[in-house]
Amino acid sequence: MSDISKQLVRVTVTPQLKRFLGEHIRLGNLLTYILMLAGIIDRNRKIAIKALSGASDDDPDLKSKLDQVDEDGAVSALADHFSLMKEMIVCRAVDNYLCYLTDLLSVIFKTRPETLRSNEQIRIDRVLAHNSMAELISYIADKKINELAYQSMTDLKRYLSDKLGFDLFNGDAQERLIIEIIQIRNLLVHNRGKLSEKFLEICPEFEGNIGDEIKLGTNQMFEIVNSLKLSIETIDSLAQAKYNLTETVEFEFREPFMSIRPDSIRPDLA
Template identity: 35%
Template sequence: MEQNKAKLEIDLNKSTRAFINFTVEIDQFEMLLSYMRIGNSFISENISEAKERLIKLYDNSSEETDFLKIDPERFLTMNYYESHLSRMMYIRAIDNFITYFKDVLAEIVIKKPQILKSKDQERLDFILEHDTMENLLKSISEKKITELFYSGFTDIQKYFYDRLGIKMFEDEIRTAEINLLIKQRNLAVHNRGKISKEFITEFPNEDFIEGLFLSFKFDYVSKINDVLYNIINNLDAKLSIKFNLDQVSYQ
């Protein structure tokens, strides 16, 4: 996936709350990555002191931690943790992407509640739990999108197209790319990223090997965040105009 350089030209002073929440997550990822790189640099410059401090932390621990004293420097480099941390960050990135749709749907419902029109019925006690119509609509929209999440992202796409008249992605190639990203996230969550036969069958054109594990790197997650950012940015602009969504300041 190629990074869209237009990202640098986007004015984030005002946007939907859903888009801002999405963007804040990405900003925090980039700052965390910078924080770790700076910390890694400081540790490298003061490696002797860092090793002493690490060993001291486990002075009173059991023999199970004696391996620290053999090669403490191994545990003081960012590379040692990259696979584990980047996998968690990748999962968070995809969750952030999917959550945007839940958040923006709640904003759309406030402007156009008729999109929730269906044959579904709500219990009276559920309705009476809400003190305003706005809160009730938000809860109903959250229930609906949660149901869609359980069904799969394809159903979310269909719902946005059928009910909102919005096509999430510009072509089938991008749709397939997003499907792969989401399925990788599911594999990372439910199988520690271990590649299954079913996964390979679904994505035969990729270089996956059954039994091996998906490999995540910080730079890869950063690139994915850029891709997702540009998708959401373009989509949010369309939704904002079509449904006259409230714009709030980015701070």
């Protein structure tokens, strides 16, 4: 089991980015813990077998028993279910991405209320239900965020560009990648990971046919998680500069995302 050295990183970030990074790290820690726990269980089982047998390391019977641990031990059981674990990580990573966008919009709307200007009407009784302008702005901001939450990523991008002059993606390639990642998450959640006609219409470059099941590789999982993180860090930096978001907090964490590679425990976890 080969560990990857994790470096301590201290940064000053916006509160919404801190929340995103906190969840990002939590996912990595969870996966690392599960992998290490499975490895420790098998290692301790082998230690117990050797101690109880009293045989030398080259004893054929002992070697057979130790090999059996590799075949039916905790790591082997984990390998049988690792595809589900990868799907869970991807789904949570996408949810974390979308939550960050909601947090960011809330901050922008409430600190820069002029961004809420529109021709939309609001009932007088709703206006009078609030005791201050700040409360009213918060209400309108939350209402707009709830509306945007049900829009597609393409529609959200268009809204931010047209209404706020803010580019959500750093070019067409990143836009296609993020939209594909979100659509993969939607398939995993709503269609048991099977390709649908709608998915292939939205992501025409994706290889596969209707009804095919998405198979996430470990490297693909890492690429998805890291792509979402890179996108959020770029968005946060641009938003800070454009909207003068001055509130920051100190944040300390360790990189990389995981301290152990799954395939270092067992090749078929790759």
